[in-house]
Amino acid sequence: MVSPATPRSAPVLPSIDLLTWLHSAPQLMQRDPDFFLTARARCGDIYLLRGGASPMVMLGHPRHAQEILVEKGANYTKDSPIWDPLRSLLGNGLLVSGGSYWLRQRRMMQPQFHRQALAGMSALMSEAIAEELESWDRAAAEGRELTATEGFNALTMKVIVKTLFGGSIDQHEIAAVGNDMKFVLDFILQGILAKSLPSWVPLPGRQRYADTLRRLDDILFRIIRRSRDALASGKVSANLLSLLLNVSDEETRETMNDQQLRDEALTLFLAGYETTAAALAWAYQFMFDRPDVAQKLHAEVDAVLGQRTPTIADVSSLPYTKMILQEALRLRPPSFWTPRVALADDEIDGYPIKAGTTVAPITYVIHQHPEIWEHPERFDPERFLPERSQNRHRAAWIPFALGQHQCIGKEYAMLEGQLVLANLAQRYRIEAGQGRAARATLSATIRMEGGRRLKLTRRR
Numbered sequence: 088m089v090s091p092a093t094p095r096s097a098p099v100l101p102s103i104d105l106l107t108w109l110h111s112a113p114q115l116m117q118r119d120p121d122f123f124l125t126a127r128a129r130c131g132d133i134y135l136l137r138g139g140a141s142p143m144v145m146l147g148h149p150r151h152a153q154e155i156l157v158e159k160g161a162n163y164t165k166d167s168p169i170w171d172p173l174r175s176l177l178g179n180g181l182l183v184s185g186g187s188y189w190l191r192q193r194r195m196m197q198p199q200f201h202r203q204a205l206a207g208m209s210a211l212m213s214e215a216i217a218e219e220l221e222s223w224d225r226a227a228a229e230g231r232e233l234t235a236t237e238g239f240n241a242l243t244m245k246v247i248v249k250t251l252f253g254g255s256i257d258q259h260e261i262a263a264v265g266n267d268m269k270f271v272l273d274f275i276l277q278g279i280l281a282k283s284l285p286s287w288v289p290l291p292g293r294q295r296y297a298d299t300l301r302r303l304d305d306i307l308f309r310i311i312r313r314s315r316d317a318l319a320s321g322k323v324s325a326n327l328l329s330l331l332l333n334v335s336d337e338e339t340r341e342t343m344n345d346q347q348l349r350d351e352a353l354t355l356f357l358a359g360y361e362t363t364a365a366a367l368a369w370a371y372q373f374m375f376d377r378p379d380v381a382q383k384l385h386a387e388v389d390a391v392l393g394q395r396t397p398t399i400a401d402v403s404s405l406p407y408t409k410m411i412l413q414e415a416l417r418l419r420p421p422s423f424w425t426p427r428v429a430l431a432d433d434e435i436d437g438y439p440i441k442a443g444t445t446v447a448p449i450t451y452v453i454h455q456h457p458e459i460w461e462h463p464e465r466f467d468p469e470r471f472l473p474e475r476s477q478n479r480h481r482a483a484w485i486p487f488a489l490g491q492h493q494c495i496g497k498e499y500a501m502l503e504g505q506l507v508l509a510n511l512a513q514r515y516r517i518e519a520g521q522g523r524a525a526r527a528t529l530s531a532t533i534r535m536e537g538g539r540r541l542k543l544t545r546r547r
């Protein structure tokens with residue numbers, strides 16, 4: 088007699104409970120991203136993380152990133168409460184908007200980040216780098232060491248403010264806008280507002296936040312009006328704001344209003360400056376332990392550029408410079424994950440995923456997957472040589488994510504990173520100064536704690 092078939096029960100995901108792990112995982116207490124590597128070693132490439140606001144399915148293999156961000160991208164949305172604190176500041180900016188509004192904005196903005204537009208912008212980038220390096224020159228002359236985070240944050244802040252508004256803003260406004268933007272974003276990211284306390288509860292810094300935001304909005308709207316007037320009188324500028332003022336929706340022919348321009352400008356600033364600064368700061372921390380890498384960088388820059396200031400036309404001739412950046416972004420991806428929410432029920436690796444579940448490909452883990460990367464913990468820029476990258480999974484290196492929400496500033500960031508590295512290598516020998524070894528910590532992004540200072544010696 089044949090026995091009736093028993094219904095196959097769904098496999099159960101391995102899980103980690105943060106509350107029990109808090110005691111046993113010092114990495115977690117220290118917000119060390121290696122916590123994710125330990126969790127993968129214990130549970131495998133897919134597991135459930137419990138103990139936060141709601142359980143999350145954590146994913147650690149490139150095939151997961153490909154599946155969630157690309158193949159099933161329509162079922163996995165960014166519409167998650169994780170972004171709520173940022174929405175209060177960025178309004179409907181590209182990073183936090185969704186649905187048809189996001190699609191319209193993305194379509195209008197995408198061409199402004201293509202190579203041709205970047206070529207126009209790169210002159211502003213180089214100008215900003217040259218201006219900021221005057222203060223690096225002074226530090227070199229005085230024998231003063233720079234902290235990596237401050238040095239690169241100031242540099243990339245100057246670059247983003249100049250490329251956003253350059254030509255439409257004076258030196259005084261550049262400093263004011265940069266500092267105010269940094270303050271309001273830090274305030275939000277620290278999650279002080281995220282605690283969802285009613286707005287009448289006094290919080291330290293809240294009044295300063297409100298005042299700064301008001302002042303910042305005043306300046307931003309003034310710059311937007313000024314740029315509109317300049318455009319109307321036929322003055323053309325290659326800055327991002329002017330490009331965005333000019334674009335219109337293909338179907339409706341509508342252009343962006345002042346509020347939309349303000350939201351997008353603030354978004355580009357947020358998304359673009361600390362991330363790039365972090366990649367550069369880490370690149371130097373890694374190079375301090377690998378003088379051979381710094382030597383090859385100097386050799387390439389000297390051979391290709393000599394004394395000539397690098398431009399966008401040079402970056403394709405600086406492959407080693409690019410590989411240093413790629414490797415720093417592999418080991419310390421500033422954006423360490425790409426959480427998404429399932430719209431409909433699904434299955435990943437045979438495990439059922441209910442609609443409404445948050446799933447998160449962990450870039451940090453994918454970038455060190457032992458099936459893909461040989462000695463994943465080693466800083467080895469040459470792993471990005473074409474002959475060593477040929478058969479690699481296409482979602483193995485995803486610092487800029489993948490799919491429809493892939494970073495719009497990817498080419499911009501790589502261009503800026505290469506220009507900065509080339510300029511620095513040309514001007515200085517940079518050695519490790521005082522300070523303890525850098526430690527990565529989890530915040531809204533992966534941040535650097537500590538870190539050896541930059542000791543600059545002028546090369547010419």
Ligand code: HEM
Pocket residue numbers: 165181182183193354355356358359360362363366420421422424425426486487488491492493494495496497499500
């Ligand atoms: C090394 C530097 C950078 C890294 C590592 C980085 C990383 C990322 C990642 C991972 C995302 C996707 C987030 C998600 O979907 O969950 C993203 C989105 C975005 N990035 Fe970047 N980014 C960098 C630089 C920039 C720059 C320079 C800009 C602009 C000037 C920029 C603008 C944006 C915007 C607007 C989005 C939202 C795109 C959308 O949803 O349509 N980023 N970035």
